[in-house]
Amino acid sequence: MRSARSLSPDRPIVADKRQAILRAAIRIFAHNGYFSSKVADIAREAGVADGTVYLYFKSKEEILHSIFDRSMEEAIADGRQRMEKISDPRERLRTIAHMHLDRLGANRDLAVVFQVELRGSTKFMEEFSAAGFAEYLKLIRSTFEDGQSAGVFRAELNAKVVAKILFGALDEMATNWILSKRRYKLAPMADQVLDIFLNGVTAK
Amino acid sequence: MRSARSLSPDRPIVADKRQAILRAAIRIFAHNGYFSSKVADIAREAGVADGTVYLYFKSKEEILHSIFDRSMEEAIADGRQRMEKISDPRERLRTIAHMHLDRLGANRDLAVVFQVELRGSTKFMEEFSAAGFAEYLKLIRSTFEDGQSAGVFRAELNAKVVAKILFGALDEMATNWILSKRRYKLAPMADQVLDIFLNGVTAK
Amino acid sequence: MRSARSLSPDRPIVADKRQAILRAAIRIFAHNGYFSSKVADIAREAGVADGTVYLYFKSKEEILHSIFDRSMEEAIADGRQRMEKISDPRERLRTIAHMHLDRLGANRDLAVVFQVELRGSTKFMEEFSAAGFAEYLKLIRSTFEDGQSAGVFRAELNAKVVAKILFGALDEMATNWILSKRRYKLAPMADQVLDIFLNGVTAK
Amino acid sequence: MRSARSLSPDRPIVADKRQAILRAAIRIFAHNGYFSSKVADIAREAGVADGTVYLYFKSKEEILHSIFDRSMEEAIADGRQRMEKISDPRERLRTIAHMHLDRLGANRDLAVVFQVELRGSTKFMEEFSAAGFAEYLKLIRSTFEDGQSAGVFRAELNAKVVAKILFGALDEMATNWILSKRRYKLAPMADQVLDIFLNGVTAK
DNA sequence: AATGAATGAGCATTCATTCAT
DNA sequence: TATGAATGAATGCTCATTCAT
Numbered sequence: 001m002r003s004a005r006s007l008s009p010d011r012p013i014v015a016d017k018r019q020a021i022l023r024a025a026i027r028i029f030a031h032n033g034y035f036s037s038k039v040a041d042i043a044r045e046a047g048v049a050d051g052t053v054y055l056y057f058k059s060k061e062e063i064l065h066s067i068f069d070r071s072m073e074e075a076i077a078d079g080r081q082r083m084e085k086i087s088d089p090r091e092r093l094r095t096i097a098h099m100h101l102d103r104l105g106a107n108r109d110l111a112v113v114f115q116v117e118l119r120g121s122t123k124f125m126e127e128f129s130a131a132g133f134a135e136y137l138k139l140i141r142s143t144f145e146d147g148q149s150a151g152v153f154r155a156e157l158n159a160k161v162v163a164k165i166l167f168g169a170l171d172e173m174a175t176n177w178i179l180s181k182r183r184y185k186l187a188p189m190a191d192q193v194l195d196i197f198l199n200g201v202t203a204k
Numbered sequence: 205m206r207s208a209r210s211l212s213p214d215r216p217i218v219a220d221k222r223q224a225i226l227r228a229a230i231r232i233f234a235h236n237g238y239f240s241s242k243v244a245d246i247a248r249e250a251g252v253a254d255g256t257v258y259l260y261f262k263s264k265e266e267i268l269h270s271i272f273d274r275s276m277e278e279a280i281a282d283g284r285q286r287m288e289k290i291s292d293p294r295e296r297l298r299t300i301a302h303m304h305l306d307r308l309g310a311n312r313d314l315a316v317v318f319q320v321e322l323r324g325s326t327k328f329m330e331e332f333s334a335a336g337f338a339e340y341l342k343l344i345r346s347t348f349e350d351g352q353s354a355g356v357f358r359a360e361l362n363a364k365v366v367a368k369i370l371f372g373a374l375d376e377m378a379t380n381w382i383l384s385k386r387r388y389k390l391a392p393m394a395d396q397v398l399d400i401f402l403n404g405v406t407a408k
Numbered sequence: 409m410r411s412a413r414s415l416s417p418d419r420p421i422v423a424d425k426r427q428a429i430l431r432a433a434i435r436i437f438a439h440n441g442y443f444s445s446k447v448a449d450i451a452r453e454a455g456v457a458d459g460t461v462y463l464y465f466k467s468k469e470e471i472l473h474s475i476f477d478r479s480m481e482e483a484i485a486d487g488r489q490r491m492e493k494i495s496d497p498r499e500r501l502r503t504i505a506h507m508h509l510d511r512l513g514a515n516r517d518l519a520v521v522f523q524v525e526l527r528g529s530t531k532f533m534e535e536f537s538a539a540g541f542a543e544y545l546k547l548i549r550s551t552f553e554d555g556q557s558a559g560v561f562r563a564e565l566n567a568k569v570v571a572k573i574l575f576g577a578l579d580e581m582a583t584n585w586i587l588s589k590r591r592y593k594l595a596p597m598a599d600q601v602l603d604i605f606l607n608g609v610t611a612k
Numbered sequence: 613m614r615s616a617r618s619l620s621p622d623r624p625i626v627a628d629k630r631q632a633i634l635r636a637a638i639r640i641f642a643h644n645g646y647f648s649s650k651v652a653d654i655a656r657e658a659g660v661a662d663g664t665v666y667l668y669f670k671s672k673e674e675i676l677h678s679i680f681d682r683s684m685e686e687a688i689a690d691g692r693q694r695m696e697k698i699s700d701p702r703e704r705l706r707t708i709a710h711m712h713l714d715r716l717g718a719n720r721d722l723a724v725v726f727q728v729e730l731r732g733s734t735k736f737m738e739e740f741s742a743a744g745f746a747e748y749l750k751l752i753r754s755t756f757e758d759g760q761s762a763g764v765f766r767a768e769l770n771a772k773v774v775a776k777i778l779f780g781a782l783d784e785m786a787t788n789w790i791l792s793k794r795r796y797k798l799a800p801m802a803d804q805v806l807d808i809f810l811n812g813v814t815a816k
Numbered sequence: 817a818a819t820g821a822a823t824g825a826g827c828a829t830t831c832a833t834t835c836a837t
Numbered sequence: 838t839a840t841g842a843a844t845g846a847a848t849g850c851t852c853a854t855t856c857a858t
Binding site: 438533570 | 813
């Protein structure tokens with residue numbers, strides 16, 4: 001019935017509004033913070049009526065969830081695809097790190113939502129941790145383990161902890177970039193992190 | 205419990221109440237999240253009337269600020285003191301990392317406030333970044349620079365970035381510890397971080 | 409049930425939809441109450457789109473009005489017809505009472521709407537009082553007056569008040585029947601009311 | 613500490629506000645209907661802030677409940693007291709009927725709430741039926757049964773039904789009085805109801 | 817200093833109604 | 838006629854903060 005995906009005339013409208021609301025929410029959340037953002041603001045920014053928001057999302061909170069889910073899905077799908085073409089574990093981690101910062105660096109508002117707004121509640125953190133985030137850490141970890149098996153990385157290291165260390169370092173780069181008054185490129189920071197990290201974990 | 209404390213004649217009741225409110229707030233914020241926590245809850249937990257809270261703090265937000273400020277002051281003072289007795293830069297960083305996780309690991313509620321609640325608003329993050337946090341990063345950074353001057357650490361590394369990397373890695377250990385369902389000791393994680401970090405930054 | 413009705417060729421589909429909406433509304437109002445009932449629920453129950461409801465009714469309130477009007481019209485027409493064949497005033501009142509409870513007892517949902525939902529607003533009560541309800545009371549009253557003229561009923565009684573008394577007693581039977589957890593036949597209650605009522609108003 | 617009941621200076625204030633809100637609500641509900649009445653209207657009418665209403669009542673609905681409960685309690689207590697001094701069952705029923713209409717006739721707004729607003733929802737009707745209302749019917753019924761035992765009232769009548777008939781007749785008097793454009797005294801209607809009722813149920 | 821009753825601004829959400837198709 | 842997506846007005850309730858006592 002909808003083989004060609006979105007070619008039918010009614011679906012795009014829907015998708016457009018949903019997209020518009022999501023985009024508006026990212027902007028609004030980034031500028032005012034999740035709790036201070038009013039649904040009415042999001043609606044206005046999206047160019048729809050207040051009530052329309054509720055045709056696409058069950059609640060304000062669901063909007064936040066959706067932003068996270070959609071972005072994580074994209075990121076992970078994108079990541080997996082890139083991984084397929086790379087076999088060297090070091091190169092893989094390098095790619096992951098670059099993709100991580102590229103993505104956040106490309107959309108400052110989205111980065112704010114990810115680095116700041118999504119962190120503000122244990123409840124959310126736990127759910128979010130349980131979902132896509134855990135998967136992301138797993139991706140890093142298994143890549144590292146591959147490297148350990150291949151003798152590239154130090155075998156005695158705990159891969160789980162290593163994954164957190166790399167993630168934490170990248171995460172801090174992103175957070176600092178957002179909070180910094182200075183304007184600089186985020187993506188290049190990946191190399192500095194990788195330099196130290198890989199140097200620290202490589203088997204000699 | 206009261207006996208020992210009420211012996212100090214120069215520490216009036218005032219300080220006790222302030223302390224009580226602060227302690228209550230940490231517990232309440234940690235369990236309900238900053239935005240969901242009601243001032244009335246904090247007051248009840250502290251054993252004072254709602255209005256009393258406002259004799260010691262200008263607003264709910266100021267309570268959060270105070271928690272951060274007081275803890276950071278303590279941490280930094282404590283840190284500086286320990287630094288005085290240590291001259292080896294590697295040992296210094298090792299000490300900083302241990303203190304960092306020791307402190308958070310010793311008070312789970314406080315850790316939740318630090319790792320989660322304090323992250324939920326750009327406004328707060330910026331202020332908080334500007335204040336004690338920047339100083340903390342500076343402590344790490346200058347220690348690292350000392351090590352570079354001493355030829356212990358790789359001279360070509362950007363000390364500022366290096367400081368963020370170490371901080372980010374430790375920070376992620378703390379956040380994961382909070383969100384984890386498993387109960388384990390946080391402090392020992394410092395060694396694993398240090399292992400990789402020092403291995404990565406040490407001049408060969 | 410459908411067969412007989414769809415045979416009438418001059419009653420277009422329109423009437424069917426109107427009927428369907430009315431029937432759906434009775435069910436929905438009876439189960440959720442007028443204020444809690446959503447037009448969308450009625451539309452779904454009737455198997456039409458939300459907007460379609462407004463092709464047949466000006467507003468949600470008008471649906472309630474229509475339920476009342478249509479039922480009262482039917483009841484009164486039905487009553488008049490039956491009255492024609494009866495001349496004895498006592499027999500007439502007996503018939504009215506039986507018809508009253510028969511009708512409500514035959515459709516519990518409709519009874520709920522009549523006994524409960526229609527009573528919830530002075531505005532409605534006044535309008536509804538002004539309309540068919542007043543006519544119904546008048547029917548009872550004039551029948552009673554006929555009986556007074558005929559010397560059957562006590563001449564000194566105020567017919568208007570007497571009509572209200574009979575109506576009130578029957579009305580209470582209906583309301584109690586609806587609210588009762590026990591399931592019993594409503595119609596037979598008419599006889600018990602009539603017993604006392606007629607005994608009380610009959611000239612000796 | 614509060615031996616003398618309400619003489620302490622803090623309690624009266626509370627009672628005053630609660631009273632004021634209740635009184636205001638009766639006025640507002642009577643004029644606008646329960647659903648159309650805004651809590652803000654009640655607050656303004658009572659001379660308090662919106663939020664104050666919630667210091668005394670959990671919700672708008674609880675206000676309606678309280679109006680009913682308080683009035684029924686009063687009415688029943690009042691009734692019982694009067695009953696003690698009367699032994700003749702006919703006189704008792706006469707008193708009940710008069711008290712019923714006296715009370716409603718004395719406060720038109722309260723009467724509107726009782727006769728109209730309280731009837732508008734099955735949920736409420738059921739609860740309200742279950743509570744004080746059932747007790748009221750029981751009072752009428754047992755009084756009637758006493759009369760049956762004493763040989764004053766026809767023994768073959770079902771007391772439960774008889775009670776509903778009397779109540780229904782009185783109730784209709786009250787409802788009609790409210791809806792009527794003409795202004796007349798409600799209380800005297802009791803005699804007309806009693807005339808027919810007692811004539812109808814008295815043993816010959 | 818301490819209290820806690822009172823305040824009132826603020827906001828997510830619902831739903832009757834409309835109207836372009 | 839029929840649809841159902843879109844609208845936006847409307848409001849109960851919360852809670853940080855104040856202030857009379």
